[in-house]
Structures are given as C-alpha cells and as structure tokens.
Amino acid sequence: MAYEIKLEHRTARIELLNRAGNKVLLAVDDLKYDLDVVMVEKGVYSILYNGQSYNVELIEGESRKEYIVNTMTRSFVAEIIDAETKYLHNRLQGTEHKGENDISSPMPGKIVKIPVSVGETVTAGQTLIVVEAMKMQSEFKASADRIVKEILVNEGDTVNAHQIMMKVE
Amino acid sequence: MIRKVLIANRGEIAIRVMRSCRELGLVTVGVYSEADRKSMHVRYADEAYCIGPAPSRESYLNIDNIIDAAKKSGADAIHPGYGFLSENAAFSDRCKQEGIIFIGPSAHSIATMGDKITARLTMTKAGIPVVPGTTEKITDENMALEIAGMIGYPLMIKASAGGGGKGMRLVRDHNEMLPFFRTAKSEAMNAFGDDSVYIEKYIESPHHIEFQILADRQGHVIHLFERECSIQRRHQKVIEETPSPLMTPELRDEMGKFAIAAAKAVNYEGAGTIEFIVSDALEYYFLEMNTRLQVEHPITERVVGVDLVKEQINIANGLPLTLKQEELRQDGHSIQCRIYAEDPDQNFMPQPGLVTHITVPLGLGVRYDGYVYEGYEIPMHYDPLISKLITWGKTRPEAIARMRRALYEYKITGVKTNIKFLERIMDVPDFIDGKYNTHFIEKNNDRLFTPKSCGTECEDMAMIACFIDYLDKIEKVQPQKSSEGFSSTWKDFGRKKSVLRL
Numbered sequence: 172m173a174y175e176i177k178l179e180h181r182t183a184r185i186e187l188l189n190r191a192g193n194k195v196l197l198a199v200d201d202l203k204y205d206l207d208v209v210m211v212e213k214g215v216y217s218i219l220y221n222g223q224s225y226n227v228e229l230i231e232g233e234s235r236k237e238y239i240v241n242t243m244t245r246s247f248v249a250e251i252i253d254a255e256t257k258y259l260h261n262r263l264q265g266t267e268h269k270g271e272n273d274i275s276s277p278m279p280g281k282i283v284k285i286p287v288s289v290g291e292t293v294t295a296g297q298t299l300i301v302v303e304a305m306k307m308q309s310e311f312k313a314s315a316d317r318i319v320k321e322i323l324v325n326e327g328d329t330v331n332a333h334q335i336m337m338k339v340e
Numbered sequence: 341m342i343r344k345v346l347i348a349n350r351g352e353i354a355i356r357v358m359r360s361c362r363e364l365g366l367v368t369v370g371v372y373s374e375a376d377r378k379s380m381h382v383r384y385a386d387e388a389y390c391i392g393p394a395p396s397r398e399s400y401l402n403i404d405n406i407i408d409a410a411k412k413s414g415a416d417a418i419h420p421g422y423g424f425l426s427e428n429a430a431f432s433d434r435c436k437q438e439g440i441i442f443i444g445p446s447a448h449s450i451a452t453m454g455d456k457i458t459a460r461l462t463m464t465k466a467g468i469p470v471v472p473g474t475t476e477k478i479t480d481e482n483m484a485l486e487i488a489g490m491i492g493y494p495l496m497i498k499a500s501a502g503g504g505g506k507g508m509r510l511v512r513d514h515n516e517m518l519p520f521f522r523t524a525k526s527e528a529m530n531a532f533g534d535d536s537v538y539i540e541k542y543i544e545s546p547h548h549i550e551f552q553i554l555a556d557r558q559g560h561v562i563h564l565f566e567r568e569c570s571i572q573r574r575h576q577k578v579i580e581e582t583p584s585p586l587m588t589p590e591l592r593d594e595m596g597k598f599a600i601a602a603a604k605a606v607n608y609e610g611a612g613t614i615e616f617i618v619s620d621a622l623e624y625y626f627l628e629m630n631t632r633l634q635v636e637h638p639i640t641e642r643v644v645g646v647d648l649v650k651e652q653i654n655i656a657n658g659l660p661l662t663l664k665q666e667e668l669r670q671d672g673h674s675i676q677c678r679i680y681a682e683d684p685d686q687n688f689m690p691q692p693g694l695v696t697h698i699t700v701p702l703g704l705g706v707r708y709d710g711y712v713y714e715g716y717e718i719p720m721h722y723d724p725l726i727s728k729l730i731t732w733g734k735t736r737p738e739a740i741a742r743m744r745r746a747l748y749e750y751k752i753t754g755v756k757t758n759i760k761f762l763e764r765i766m767d768v769p770d771f772i773d774g775k776y777n778t779h780f781i782e783k784n785n786d787r788l789f790t791p792k793s794c795g796t797e798c799e800d801m802a803m804i805a806c807f808i809d810y811l812d813k814i815e816k817v818q819p820q821k822s823s824e825g826f827s828s829t830w831k832d833f834g835r836k837k838s839v840l841r842l
Contacts, residue, residue, distance in 0.1 A: 172811060176803045183800070185807045195808065199800045208808055214697060214753065216805040225798065227805035228753045230696060235813060240802040241753060244794040245760060249806045279692055279720045305681070305690035305724040329720075332693070 175252040274337040280304035349421030354381035360649035373399035380711040417441035426632040453629040466605035473540035499528035500536035551599035580636035585774025639674040684761040692720035696754035701746035
C-alpha cells in the first residue's frame with residue numbers, strides 16, 4: 172500500500188512495507204522507518220522512533236483526505252494524494268479559477284454590513300461584506316474589478332465557516 | 341452578610357469568581373445566554389438561569405434580565421467579573437436601588453473614571469502626574485492647532501469616550517494635524533456616538549505598567565504592587581508579568597503612593613487598577629483607572645499571596661481590610677499568557693469552533709484559569725479568550741522556563757490558537773532580557789511570525805501519522821461492505837429455513 176502525501180510544499184511517497192500491531196515498517200521516499208505507532212487518544216498519535224518520542228495530532232479537514240497536522244513545534248496542512256485526487260486536480264486546472272469568484276468566510280460569524288448591491292460594479296480593494304465574530308470585524312474585499320452577481324445572505328444573518336456569501340464576476 | 345452571589349459573566353472569569361465563592365461557603369448563581377447552555381460556568385454553578393438570546397446586548401448586557409435572575413434566585417450580591425457590565429455605572433446604581441450588593445465600586449467612581457477627560461481633571465487636581473495635554477474637549481480646529489503647537493509633536497489625539505484604539509491618532513508633525521483631527525472626531529462619533537477628543541503628548545517607546553489597589557468602605561487603601569503589560573497586539577494585552585523588569589524599589593514606592601492617591605480621589609471601594617504609561621527614562625503618567633477586576637489579576641495573587649475575589653467580597657460586606665501595606669511583599673516572579681482562539685498568521689483573526697481535544701498543562705508553579713473542555717464549541721458571539729496560563733518561579737528566568745514548558749504541554753485541537761506564537765515570544769532575546777515596550781510585537785515581527793522548523797524527521801512523522809490514519813480509515817469502511825454481503829447470506833438462509841419449516 173502506498174500513497175503520496177503533500178505536507179505544505181513538500182510531497183513524499185509513503186509505502187507500507189510491513190505492519191504487525193503497533194510495529195510498522197514503512198518507507199518515506201527512499202528512507203526506511205521502523206516505528207512503533209499507536210493512536211493514544213482520538214486523533215492523537217504517539218510515534219516512537221530510535222528511542223525518540225513524537226506526538227502528532229490530526230484534525231480532519233474538509234474532506235477525509237485533508238488534515239491539519241500538529242507536531243510539538245508547528246502546524247501543517249496535509250493532503251493524501253491518490254488517483255482520485257490527482258484526477259480532480261487535473262480537471263480543476265482545466266476550468267478557470269474555480270471558486271475565486273465566490274466570497275466565503277473562513278470562520279463562522281454574523282453579517283454586519285453589505286455595502287454593495289447586486290449588479291453594482293466594484294473596484295479592487297472595495298469592501299464587499301463585513302463579518303463579525305468574537306467582537307472583531309473582518310472586511311472582505313474585492314480582489315479585482317468585478318460586478319456583484321448574487322448576494323446570498325442578509326445583514327444580521329449568521330454564516331458557517333466556508334459558506335458562500337456572495338458571487339462576483 | 342452575603343450568602344448567595346450571582347455572577348453576571350461567562351467564560352473563565354465566571355468560573356474563577358465561583359471558585360472563591362465556593363471556598364467562602366457562598367452559594368453561586370450562574371447566568372447564561374441561549375448560546376451558552378453547554379458552557380462550563382453553567383455546569384459549575386449551584387444554580388443557573390437563562391438571561392436571553394446569544395447576542396451580548398440581549399443577555400449579558402441586559403440589566404433587567406440579570407436583575408430578574410437575581411430576584412428569582414434570591415441572590416443578595418452580584419459579581420460582574422470583567423467586561424460586560426463591570427464598568428457600567430447604571431448597573432451599579434440599579435443594583436443599589438434593588439437592594440442587591442454590587443461587588444464593585446459606586447456609580448460615581450465608575451462614571452468619573454470612565455470618562456477620560458473627567459478622569460484627567462480629577463487626577464490633576466489630586467496632584468497625580470498625567471500625560472501633558474488638554475483637560476478639555478477640543479472642538480475648534482484653530483484651537484486644536486494652537487494647543488498642538490504648545491504641547492509639541494509627536495502627539496496623540498484620543499476620543500474622550502474611547503477605548504480599543506478607536507478614535508485614536510498619532511500625529512507626527514504639523515501637516516498631519518488637521519486631517520487626523522477630523523478623522524479621529526468622525527471615528528469617535530461612529531464608535532461611541534460622541535465626537536469629543538483631547539490631545540496628549542506622545543510618549544516614545546512607552547511601557548504600560550499598572551498598579552493593583554484595594555480600598556475598603558472605611559477609607560483604607562493599599563496597593564499590591566505593579567504589573568507589566570507592555571506586550572500587546574491591537575492594543576490588547578497578550579502577556580503580563582510581575583514584578584516589572586523596568587521597576588526600581590524607589591519608583592515602585594512612588595508610583596504605588598500615587599495609585600493610592602488616585603483611588604482616594606474618587607472615594608474608591610473594592611479592587612481596581614491604576615494604569616500608568618512609563619517612558620524609558622522612567623517618567624510616568626496616569627493613563628486611566630480600571631474600576632473592576634483585571635484579566636491579569638492572577639499574577640498579583642500569585643506573587644503577593646492574596647485572593648483578590650475574596651477581598652472584593654469582604655469589602656462588599658463592609659469589612660475593613662485586614663492586609664497592611666507594610667506587611668505586603670512580592671514573592672518571586674509570575675507571568676501570565678492569554679490563550680486566544682485566533683490565528684496569528686492571519687492578522688489574529690478569531691477562530692470560533694469545536695474543540696476536539698485538549699491537554700492542559702499542570703505541575704509545580706502552573707495555574708490554569710480556563711473554561712473550555714473536549715467537545716465544547718467555542719461560540720462566535722463572545723471574546724476569543726480560551727484560558728489564561730499563569731506560571732510562578734523563584735526568579736524571572738525560572739518563571740519563563742516554566743512558561744515555556746507549560747506552553748509546550750498545552751495542546752488544543754479543533755480550533756487555531758496563539759499558543760505557538762506565545763512560545764516564540766518566550767524565546768525572543770528582548771523578552772528574555774526584560775527589555776521591551778509596547779512596540780515589542782512590531783519590533784520583533786520577523787522572528788515572531790516565522791514558524792519554528794520541525795526538521796525533516798519531524799515532518800516525516802507528521803506525514804506518517806496521516807498515512808496510518810488514512811489507511812485505518814479506509815479499512816474500517818471496507819469490512820462493513822463485506823459484512824453486508826455476509827448478512828444477506830444469513831438472510832437468505834433464514835428465508836430458506838422459514839420456507840422449509842412451512
């Protein structure tokens with residue numbers, strides 16, 4: 172069994188060579204690892220390698236193949252790249268900047284203000300929507316000169332993370 | 341005497357106050373908004389009452405609903421915590437009218453200190469140094485220019501009703517004065533509905549140092565030394581410590597006396613904080629008074645050995661202070677880090693969400709004031725503060741080393757936090773040497789926003805964990821499919837059997 176894994180800007184191929192209980196033998200690219208791997212708590216892995224103790228925490232991302240990985244020193248975004256992912260990546264490159272015209276919020280919040288209306292021409296840097304979460308307001312601005320195509324929320328609405336609030340073109 | 345206390349707050353501070361109440365044998369009453377039904381303070385309290393919908397304005401800031409809850413529960417006192425209604429003069433007054441003890445100062449003290457221009461005037465009269473500047477509201481543009489010339493540049497324009505950096509402008513020279521005067525006024529109008537502004541001399545490389553005071557009804561006032569709060573982002577404190585690395589015994593004594601005089605000037609009662617701005621040359625000026633318990637109060641408690649909430653309750657009961665100024669001393673060194681649900685790499689954008697896993701640091705010299713537990717969803721309606729981590733050491737280096745250790749142990753998954761950012765601060769030479777002012781984060785920007793490397797082997801381990809997790813996830817799905825196959829065979833068998841039986 173082998174998969175390519177993308178960790179931020181680095182991609183490596185991991186192959187499982189042998190597995191018996193906690194004992195795992197695998198190869199990361201050309202480097203072989205003889206490890207003791209155990210999930211100690213939900214999403215938390217303890218890995219022993221050459222007497223070194225590593226703790227790695229995983230949070231599943233938007234799909235089951237995406238993870239946010241926390242090591243003891245830093246946090247990464249990781250993705251499992253299998254045949255399906257590769258196919259999707261190739262297909263997405265074909266379509267033009269998919270999603271770039273959708274304005275969504277990375278965190279849940281409340282719509283404070285929508286200073287634009289449908290059909291309006293906006294210039295790069297102009298504020299399209301203001302979202303408030305935890306007493307802080309964030310302004311979402313147009314990345315380039317655009318036309319507001321559709322507004323999917325109202326002032327006072329609550330939005331979830333990654334919910335599309337507005338479409339521009 | 342107070343028997344039952346309603347805590348008009350949420351989050352870590354509600355729990356912190358309830359802890360002291362419990363030690364004093366007092367019954368605790370929690371209040372919560374509809375978004376906070378699962379919040380820890382509701383579970384910790386002896387009684388809990390819903391006070392309205394999620395937005396603060398309709399719940400934690402709703403005076404009528406809180407008074408109702410107090411009456412329903414028979415609470416004889418209300419502790420406001422910090423934030424929300426803690427510095428609301430009308431609330432203090434209302435409690436008094438309803439015959440409920442407000443654990444805090446009188447409406448008069450709150451109102452005097454709440455308006456910055458009135459506070460400046462009162463302090464000047466009491467002989468306390470304030471930052472050179474105007475003591476009146478400035479409306480006329482010519483007058484603004486004239487005064488600016490007298491004070492000298494650089495200077496600050498500030499909103500009288502201000503706070504949180506709104507309506508505040510740094511003016512470097514004469515040409516900037518009028519445009520900035522106008523924007524500060526309109527910003528103040530938008531933010532506070534009041535466009536009064538005043539002008540102050542700008543202190544280069546300022547330190548933010550505050551003094552904790554306690555005042556009883558009998559008129560005794562003591563100070564519990566200083567807290568250094570210069571490490572700030574967006575005008576909000578991130579790390580506090582005591583004693584301040586900048587302080588000398590003489591300066592401490594002098595500033596402490598002024599802090600006491602400031603409290604006396606407004607007939608203060610309860611726990612309060614006098615904030616000073618201090619220059620590198622150790623010139624100090626009164627900045628403002630916070631008429632409540634501060635977020636950073638635990639470091640004072642740790643070093644002085646006093647439970648400030650218990651003192652607040654005793655004072656509210658009308659008891660005289662038992663602590664004597666000459667008997668107080670600072671034992672060792674204490675540091676507090678504020679853990680926020682926010683992303684330091686995205687301009688500290690708040691990150692509400694579900695906490696999937698949490699490991700809290702423990703061990704010698706560590707105090708943890710928090711309220712978040714596994715499976716708790718941090719709501720988007722309130723402050724992003726998750727917890728406060730407080731360490732103590734015999735010396736400053738020991739307290740720093742302990743904080744570094746505690747931050748290393750502290751793990752929260754599911755939401756992004758500033759834990760790693762705080763860890764990086766612990767390694768900055770300016771911080772280690774205690775040579776920093778309010779420009780610290782800006783000055784050390786490069787260092788603070790570059791993540792620590794975890795090395796190739798550590799990266800490999802991160803990938804391996806994903807790999808193993810993904811393999812197991814796929815395997816879990818596959819046996820289910822095959823077991824469906826089995827069950828249909830059993831079904832067939834069952835059907836055949838019943839047919840045969842017929």
